[in-house]
Amino acid sequence: MREITLDSITDDQLQSEAQLLVNMLRVKYPKLDLRRGTVLRDLLVDADAAVGAWFAAQADEQRLASSLLTLSERAEAGEEIDEADVNAVLSNFDMKSVSGTKARGYVRVLVSSGDRTHTVLEGTKFRTVDDVFFSAMWDVSAATTPSGDQVKQYATGTGTFWYLVPVEADEPGANGNLEQGLALEPATALADFVSASSYAAFSGGSDLEELDKTVDRIKSSLSVRNLTSSTAVEAQLRDRYDSGDNPIVAVSVCGYGNAAQRRDKHNLFGTAVGGRADIYVRNFTELPIADNQSHTGTVVDREYDSDETRDFTISIPHDDTPGGLFVYSVSDPDSNALASYAFTVDYSGDVSGVWHDFKTDGDDVHELANTVWRDFTITVKGVPVTGEELAAGEKEFRVVMVSLPAAESLQEYVDDGLVRNVASDYVVRGPMIVNMSVNAVVRYRYSTGFDVSRAVAEICQYVNNTGFQGRMTRSEISAILMDLGAASVDLFDENDMLYGYVYDAYGVKHELTGDALDLDLVENPEAMLTADTAVFVLEPKNVHITTMAV
Amino acid sequence: MPRATTRSYAGRQVDLELLKHIEETLPKQPVEPDVVETPRIVSGIEKAVQRYTKLFLTNLGSVRLDTTIGNDLLRGIAEGRVQNQAELDHLYSEANAATLDALSIDDEDTDVYGDIPDDERIESTTLENLELVYDSMTGGRVKVHIILTTAAGNDFRFIIPVAAGVT
Numbered sequence: 001m002r003e004i005t006l007d008s009i010t011d012d013q014l015q016s017e018a019q020l021l022v023n024m025l026r027v028k029y030p031k032l033d034l035r036r037g038t039v040l041r042d043l044l045v046d047a048d049a050a051v052g053a054w055f056a057a058q059a060d061e062q063r064l065a066s067s068l069l070t071l072s073e074r075a076e077a078g079e080e081i082d083e084a085d086v087n088a089v090l091s092n093f094d095m096k097s098v099s100g101t102k103a104r105g106y107v108r109v110l111v112s113s114g115d116r117t118h119t120v121l122e123g124t125k126f127r128t129v130d131d132v133f134f135s136a137m138w139d140v141s142a143a144t145t146p147s148g149d150q151v152k153q154y155a156t157g158t159g160t161f162w163y164l165v166p167v168e169a170d171e172p173g174a175n176g177n178l179e180q181g182l183a184l185e186p187a188t189a190l191a192d193f194v195s196a197s198s199y200a201a202f203s204g205g206s207d208l209e210e211l212d213k214t215v216d217r218i219k220s221s222l223s224v225r226n227l228t229s230s231t232a233v234e235a236q237l238r239d240r241y242d243s244g245d246n247p248i249v250a251v252s253v254c255g256y257g258n259a260a261q262r263r264d265k266h267n268l269f270g271t272a273v274g275g276r277a278d279i280y281v282r283n284f285t286e287l288p289i290a291d292n293q294s295h296t297g298t299v300v301d302r303e304y305d306s307d308e309t310r311d312f313t314i315s316i317p318h319d320d321t322p323g324g325l326f327v328y329s330v331s332d333p334d335s336n337a338l339a340s341y342a343f344t345v346d347y348s349g350d351v352s353g354v355w356h357d358f359k360t361d362g363d364d365v366h367e368l369a370n371t372v373w374r375d376f377t378i379t380v381k382g383v384p385v386t387g388e389e390l391a392a393g394e395k396e397f398r399v400v401m402v403s404l405p406a407a408e409s410l411q412e413y414v415d416d417g418l419v420r421n422v423a424s425d426y427v428v429r430g431p432m433i434v435n436m437s438v439n440a441v442v443r444y445r446y447s448t449g450f451d452v453s454r455a456v457a458e459i460c461q462y463v464n465n466t467g468f469q470g471r472m473t474r475s476e477i478s479a480i481l482m483d484l485g486a487a488s489v490d491l492f493d494e495n496d497m498l499y500g501y502v503y504d505a506y507g508v509k510h511e512l513t514g515d516a517l518d519l520d521l522v523e524n525p526e527a528m529l530t531a532d533t534a535v536f537v538l539e540p541k542n543v544h545i546t547t548m549a550v
Numbered sequence: 551m552p553r554a555t556t557r558s559y560a561g562r563q564v565d566l567e568l569l570k571h572i573e574e575t576l577p578k579q580p581v582e583p584d585v586v587e588t589p590r591i592v593s594g595i596e597k598a599v600q601r602y603t604k605l606f607l608t609n610l611g612s613v614r615l616d617t618t619i620g621n622d623l624l625r626g627i628a629e630g631r632v633q634n635q636a637e638l639d640h641l642y643s644e645a646n647a648a649t650l651d652a653l654s655i656d657d658e659d660t661d662v663y664g665d666i667p668d669d670e671r672i673e674s675t676t677l678e679n680l681e682l683v684y685d686s687m688t689g690g691r692v693k694v695h696i697i698l699t700t701a702a703g704n705d706f707r708f709i710i711p712v713a714a715g716v717t
Contacts, residue, residue, distance in 0.1 A: 006614065014615045022662060033563035033593075035656035035663050036619065037601035040565050046615045 001065040001085050004057045006050060013057060018049035072211045083208065090214065095238070097214045101245055102169040103176025103205025104291075107134070107184055109142075111192035114153055114161035117143045118191055125187035126167060126196060132175050134167035134184070154334045162334070164199055174461060176205035177286045179541050200293065200400060201539070204245065206285045207461070227414065227421040230255075233279055240413055246283040246405040250467030252431070252532045254278045255424075259525035260533050262367055263425070266359050275424055276357060278528075279414065280370075280431045282535050283405055285464040287328070287435065290321045290403040294333060297380065299393045310385050314378040314397055318349065322372040323407020325430045326503045328400040330380055345507055346377045357425050369505030369528055370404065370429040372411045404430030432534040434517060436463060436500040437542035438477055441490040446549040448485050455484050456543045463538040470531025473516040474498060487550055500536070504529040559593040562667065567592045569600050595706055598670045599698060603710055605649045606694075619652050621645035624712060627692055638680050642694065646675055668702035675699070678707065 002008070022034050022045055034041050064070045065085045075081045087096040107126055111118055124136040142153040142163030153163045169176030184196040217238065227233050234251040241248055254261045256274035264276035297312030304310060316324065329340035349368040351358045358367045368374040378399065389395040404410070410428040414420055438459060444450035458480050463472065474497045478489040500512045502519075504527035512522060519531045567590040592600055610620035623645035632638045650672065656663050657671060679695035694710040 011615075011617055018615060019662070026662070026664075030664070031563055033565045033597065033663075035601070036616070036652055037605040038565040038597070039568050039600075039604075043566070046613075050615055 001082060002061055004054060004061055006054065009050075009053045009057050013053045014049055017053040017056065018045050021045050021049055021052065068211065068215050072215065075211050081211065086211065086214065090218075093218050095217065096243065097209050097211075100172030100174075100208040101204055101206045101247065102172050103134075103174075103178070103202045104137075104166070104168045105134075105178065105202030106164045106199040107167050107196050108162050108199040109165055109186075109190065109196045110156070110160050110162045110194040111153075111190075112160055112194050113192045114144045114155060116191075117141055117150070118153065118163060120165050120190065124165075124190075125170070126165075126184040127187060128178065128182060128184055130175070132178075133170040133187075134176070135170055137166045137168050140165045156334060160194055169202075169205055172205065172208070174205050174207050174285060174464075175457075176202060178202040179539070201287065201289055203284070203286055203289050204405070206247070209247070213465070227277075227419065227424070227426060229253075233277075233426075236419070237279075237281065237410070237413075241283065241406070241410070244406075249282040249285060249465060250535065251282070252280040252468040254280065254532055258532060260528045260530045262526065262528060263357050263359070263427070266357060277424055277426050278533075279410075279426055279428050280468065280533050281404065281410055281428055282431055282467060283410075284537075286460070287433070287537050287539055288325075288402055288405050288430075289328070290324070290401040292321060293398050293400055295320075295397050295399045297378075297383075297395050297397050299395075300379070307390055308384060309382045310390070310395075311379065311381045312383055312395055312397070314380065314399060316376040316378065316399065316401065318373050318375050321376070321401050321403050323370065323404035323428075323430050324374060324376055325370050325402045325404060325433055326507075327376065327378055328402050329398075330378060330400075331398050333396045333398045341380045341383060343378050343380045346379070347507060348375045348377065349373045350375075356427055366505040366527065370432070371427055372407045376401070402433065404428075429528075429533075431468070432502050432504065432529050434472075434500040434502040434512065434519070434534055434536045435542075436472065436498065436517065436536055436538045437544070438538065439497055439499070439544045440477065440481065441546045441548065442481055442486045443488045443490065443548045443550045444486055450485055450547050452545050452547060455481055455545055456540050458484065459543055460538050460540050463536050466536055468532055468535055470519045470534070471516055472498065472500075472536045481545075502529065502534060562593040562670075563664065564591040564593045565597050565600065566590075567596070567600070569596075569603060594667075594669055595700065595704060598672055598700060599706060599708055601653060602649060602672060602675070602698060603708075605652050606645060606710060607712065610648070621648040627712065632682075632692075635680065638682070638692070639677070642677055642680060646677070650675065669700050669704055671701040673699045673701045 025032060025034060025044060032040050032044070034045055066089060068086070068089050071081050071086060083097060090096050109120070120136050120140045122136050122138045126134045140163070141150045143150045144153045144155070144161065146152050151163055153161045155161055178198040178201065180198055180201045182198045184198065186193065186196060227236060230253040233253050234248070237251060238248050255277035256264060256272055261272065261276060261278060263278070264272050264274055267273060295314050295316060297314040300311040300313055302311070314330070318324070327343065327345050330343045331340050346363070347365050347368070348363070349360060349365045351360060351368070351373055354373060360367065365374060380397070383395065385395060407428065407430060414426045414428055420426060442450060442455070459477055462476070462480055466472070477497070481489045497515060498513065498517050500517045502510050502522070504510065504524055506527050508527065510522040510529070512518070517536070519529070519534050523530050605619065606621070607624060608620035609625050610622055611617045613619045621644060623641050626632060626641045632641065653672060657666060676697040676699070677695070678697050681693040681695065683691045683693060692712045694712060696708055696710065698706045698708065
């Protein structure tokens with residue numbers, strides 16, 4: 001709530017209050033001259049009028065701060081809203097707004113020497129050129145030959161060495177979700193320091209929930225708290241997770257009658273019998289990259305023509321990366337390149353000890369898609385190897401996996417005996433992710449300019465906060481660009497403004513392109529790919545805006 | 551100009567005395583604030599002079615509750631804008647006009663404040679003299695000699711001494 005002081009009160013408010021007092025006093029004491037310039041005016045009217053006006057302004061402010069509608073209008077007018085005021089109103093509905101979260105990631109610190117141990121203490125700050133600050137989450141001690149709690153210091157082959165420091169943003173916000181390879185600078189001197197950059201894309205940062213989205217959530221919050229309807233499921237999950245590190249963005253429940261629900265058709269006739277529900281959860285506002293990226297690949301046992309390259313398989317069991325959605329890239333651990341080895345992925349899973357109803361048939365484990373029970377086996381061919389790696393029959397890889405944050409926690413929660421619906425079998429799945437890119441030519445007036453960085457940020461913010469809407473159109477993106485001052489938005493190339501790809505439950509890649517990315521065109525309910533199961537994600541590096549001044 | 555002869559203020563609206571007791575029988579007298587043991591009330595010509603003087607000496611913007619009240623006379627003198635008589639005359643004219651406007655706002659609002667007698671309603675004011683009094687010890691004064699004419703036809707001469715810091 002805004003603090004009301006005498007400076008907040010206008011002359012009109014004061015005069016209005018003064019007039020009220022004059023009228024009241026003259027009824028009781030008509031002989032007192034209370035006109036301007038009299039001593040009695042100063043003594044009896046002015047001071048009390050100031051106090052009265054202050055109280056009236058305070059009451060007015062309390063009234064305005066107790067309405068989500070007026071708070072929302074103020075926010076739209078550019079006024080800063082106190083989160084405490086919003087939560088005070090929302091407490092009437094037993095809910096609160098989703099606080100922003102802090103981004104996390106790894107900083108790759110390059111040093112000039114590997115002869116000694118390098119230490120970065122907890123709390124050591126790193127900053128970007130835009131003054132976004134990050135702090136080391138714990139003490140890191142790096143050595144070429146690590147022991148105990150030390151981390152490995154890798155040689156680049158050019159005389160320098162590098163190691164990783166886990167960091168967290170100092171402030172909540174999506175601006176902490178740095179792209180891979182972004183330069184960072186330590187706030188204090190580090191021994192043998194050469195440079196620092198983001199090792200992989202940072203994730204987990206989100207802005208404070210916008211007020212209109214909070215208002216939209218009220219209806220689910222008012223619903224009954226049990227897993228009996230879509231609204232109730234969403235309310236139950238929001239209750240539990242909205243105040244944590246991975247607040248819910250959107251939920252889609254595919255139950256009886258939904259085409260994407262495959263698990264209630266395990267009968268001779270393949271008809272739906274109910275009793276099963278798949279809960280697709282979006283609790284991320286950027287591509288959710290799994291933390292664990294270091295994996296060991298094993299040489300595929302076959303005949304090779306030379307000792308220069310080998311094929312490797314990399315196993316990523318579900319325990320290692322629960323809730324895995326798809327493999328994003330496979331590369332060498334000491335490579336900062338954005339490229340990836342070509343790879344194929346096979347899926348497997350053992351549900352013998354799982355009480356949920358899954359039908360698996362040999363290699364066909366599509367019903368485990370995006371759950372906490374699916375295992376990944378990645379095959380990479382023609383990878384250059386060193387003598388050591390050849391002898392060991394193993395090689396370290398950096399495997400970037402996209403996985404549902406807090407997948408295990410979500411599944412455990414809906415399985416909790418005190419929470420689960422005793423009449424149904426609920427499984428939590430990460431959504432099918434349509435990884436988008438946007439290409440546009442923006443024409444703007446030279447006198448007004450056009451902020452490309454802001455456009456990229458706002459387009460990503462918009463897309464990454466959508467739910468299971470099934471369609472993303474050029475119009476939605478163009479509207480954002482026009483609001484930011486574009487005179488016109490043209491296609492980068494004919495019918496090529498939007499592009500996206502999505503993997504279905506079988507791991508088959510589907511591509512979409514055009515003025516709209518419409519999931520109806522690639523819909524495959526048997527592969528659990530429908531508008532009810534997929535969401536759109538847009539990374540800043542995939543937004544290409546060409547500007548032209550007119 | 552005929553002087554008012556009545557001194558009965560029965561039924562009049564009253565104010566508290568702020569300035570020294572104003573004697574009508576004296577041809578001209580300075581009016582200054584004073585503190586006395588026995589508070590007095592004022593009405594009639596005394597109240598009119600007091601109201602005028604109080605508003606005349608109010609700096610514009612200094613009244614938190616009404617920033618439109620006041621004028622720049624005192625501030626202008628203190629800032630050294632008065633280099634000669636002509637500039638002092640100009641400042642006075644502005645201050646006088648602002649003061650009469652401020653008085654009229656409530657004087658004309660008879661619904662709220664009731665009717666005021668003619669001998670309390672200021673018809674016009676005339677600047678008789680502006681005197682710069684230099685004093686190296688006290689910083690000097692500006693003495694504003696004013697003839698105040700009421701709607702009843704009374705003239706009242708008084709002097710408003712204003713500390714000027716003139717040396």
